[in-house]
Amino acid sequence: MTSLEIVEQSDNRIVVKLRGIPLQYANALRRICLSGIPTFAIDDVVIIENSSVLADEGVAHRLAMLPLRTDLSRFVEPSACDCHSELGCSRCRVLLMLDSGSSDTTRTVTSQDLSSEDEVVKPVNPNVPIVALAPGQKLKVEAYARLGRGSEHAKWNSATIAVLTEGSSPDEHVLTVETVGSLTASEVVKTAVEELEKRLGEFQQTIAALS
Numbered sequence: 001m002t003s004l005e006i007v008e009q010s011d012n013r014i015v016v017k018l019r020g021i022p023l024q025y026a027n028a029l030r031r032i033c034l035s036g037i038p039t040f041a042i043d044d045v046v047i048i049e050n051s052s053v054l055a056d057e058g059v060a061h062r063l064a065m066l067p068l069r070t071d072l073s074r075f076v077e078p079s080a081c082d083c084h085s086e087l088g089c090s091r092c093r094v095l096l097m098l099d100s101g102s103s104d105t106t107r108t109v110t111s112q113d114l115s116s117e118d119e120v121v122k123p124v125n126p127n128v129p130i131v132a133l134a135p136g137q138k139l140k141v142e143a144y145a146r147l148g149r150g151s152e153h154a155k156w157n158s159a160t161i162a163v164l165t166e167g168s169s170p171d172e173h174v175l176t177v178e179t180v181g182s183l184t185a186s187e188v189v190k191t192a193v194e195e196l197e198k199r200l201g202e203f204q205q206t207i208a209a210l211s
């Protein structure tokens with residue numbers, strides 16, 4: 001009998017007992033939880049003004065590494081979008097703006113200063129420092145986020161931890177997943193199960209086409 005039982009669950013962490021699932025499939029599921037499902041990350045940054053000490057590339061990199069809350073029901077990956085546009089459309093990208101303005105004091109621009117055009121897709125944590133500004137320095141950028149997968153770049157990783165341990169019997173494995181926060185832990189596992197099913201289906205079709 002094959003079964004999947006939730007042993008422990010919070011928003012960011014889930015422990016699932018897998019029964020009757022061969023090790024190679026359990027491991028495939030683990031890998032997909034880590035880097036095989038889509039999440040949002042900033043992928044394109046237009047620097048309008050940057051008089052901070054951090055180079056433009058540094059700013060872009062810091063923005064890219066921010067985990068963004070992801071809603072998979074309303075968005076698709078650019079490769080699967082009908083718009084076929086390099087710029088993207090409202091179904092495949094989200095614009096986030098950052099305008100520090102100018103100030104007389106030293107301060108730190110954080111992820112909270114990013115305003116998103118979407119209600120859901122925004123930084124998971126509002127307190128991530130991006131750059132410190134001296135009096136008179138400014139940072140103004142337009143950042144475009146899109147769905148991608150950790151297998152392409154680590155900024156799209158959906159989980160920080162996905163480990164498989166032995167269960168109490170030989171046909172039992174325990175999968176522990178901790179997310180970066182873009183998706184909840186249960187969303188990660190559920191989406192990973194669907195992704196594994198899709199990949200196995202595609203593999204089966206490829207094999208069938210050969211014979």
Ligand SMILES: [Zn+2]
Nearest residue numbers: 081083089092
């Ligand atoms: Zn599109």
